[in-house]
Amino acid sequence: MGHHMSEAAARPLRIEFRRIQAISSRGNLRIRLAADGDLFAYQETRDCPQGEHWSAPWPAQPLRSLAGPQLQELATLLAGGGFFELPGRIVTPGRDGFRDEIDAALGARAHSVCVERSAAPPAFARLRDALIALAGPPFSA
Numbered sequence: 621m622g623h624h625m626s627e628a629a630a631r632p633l634r635i636e637f638r639r640i641q642a643i644s645s646r647g648n649l650r651i652r653l654a655a656d657g658d659l660f661a662y663q664e665t666r667d668c669p670q671g672e673h674w675s676a677p678w679p680a681q682p683l684r685s686l687a688g689p690q691l692q693e694l695a696t697l698l699a700g701g702g703f704f705e706l707p708g709r710i711v712t713p714g715r716d717g718f719r720d721e722i723d724a725a726l727g728a729r730a731h732s733v734c735v736e737r738s739a740a741p742p743a744f745a746r747l748r749d750a751l752i753a754l755a756g757p758p759f760s761a
Contacts, residue, residue: 631727633695637751640673641718648673651751657691658682661755698724702743704731712737
């Protein structure tokens with residue numbers, strides 16, 4: 621399948637989002653965008669042993685493949701949204717709640733941000749919300 625790649629292809633885009641809950645692994649969510657545009661998503665449905673967040677590996681098959689405009693939108697959110705300028709950790713002390721993590725790479729630039737029990741800054745929230753929306757139901761429920 622040769623599909624038309626936009627100029628974003630010159631700068632491979634890779635993003636992984638994880639939501640990890642403090643108390644139970646049930647409901648943990650992860651979404652991964654591969655460099656070829658394949659989107660994988662996995663939501664944990666069971667309680668894992670202490671310290672483990674996932675009971676299964678990533679799905680073998682992508683949920684869907686993103687088209688050029690969708691990849692361009694994510695690349696623009698990433699490059700122009702301030703994500704690369706965010707601190708690596710935004711943490712509010714506490715015991716429960718959850719943490720959201722995004723590892724993102726655009727070309728040679730790569731950055732990881734962990735937001736724990738805190739309001740996510742707009743640059744993080746926009747990227748997270750876009751990924752969840754692209755994953756669609758049930759992940760965006």
